[in-house]
Amino acid sequence: MTVVAPYPLPQPDAQTRPYWDGCAAGRLMYQRCADCGRVQLIPRALCEHCQSAQLGWLPASRKGTVLSFTTVHRAPLPVFKAMAPYVIALLEMEEGFRLMANATPQAARAISIGAKVRVGFMQIEGMSLPCVEAVE
Numbered sequence: 001m002t003v004v005a006p007y008p009l010p011q012p013d014a015q016t017r018p019y020w021d022g023c024a025a026g027r028l029m030y031q032r033c034a035d036c037g038r039v040q041l042i043p044r045a046l047c048e049h050c051q052s053a054q055l056g057w058l059p060a061s062r063k064g065t066v067l068s069f070t071t072v073h074r075a076p077l078p079v080f081k082a083m084a085p086y087v088i089a090l091l092e093m094e095e096g097f098r099l100m101a102n103a104t105p106q107a108a109r110a111i112s113i114g115a116k117v118r119v120g121f122m123q124i125e126g127m128s129l130p131c132v133e134a135v136e
């Protein structure tokens with residue numbers, strides 16, 4: 001995947017730092033509520049299901065299934081023009097949370113709804129971002 005600077009990178013804050021630190025270490029972290037047991041990602045201060053603040057972080061298996069995907073032909077920002085066309089997929093992860101991420105070119109060629117995939121990480125300007133990888 002061709003990436004041209006400046007790429008609009010996420011800005012980790014106190015709430016999202018464990019997630020981004022996990023990505024940097026090759027781990028996909030998600031939150032689990034100690035009160036209701038449900039899981040969530042995007043990181044939040046409170047459980048999106050019961051509003052409890054008793055959230056813990058766990059590493060995910062990184063295994064998921066494609067719920068949906070789209071091919072982006074018209075880049076929404078100039079920085080993405082060199083990447084287009086590219087595929088963005090919505091995954092249902094084994095643990096029950098959902099994740100949207102760019103597919104690697106190899107994964108994009110074979111992607112289909114219901115396909116088993118794995119979350120990997122791509123390095124952009126020193127930051128590790130989750131991406132969708134094909135499973136052999």
Ligand SMILES: [Zn+2]
Binds near residue numbers: 033034035036037
């Ligand atoms: Zn909860």
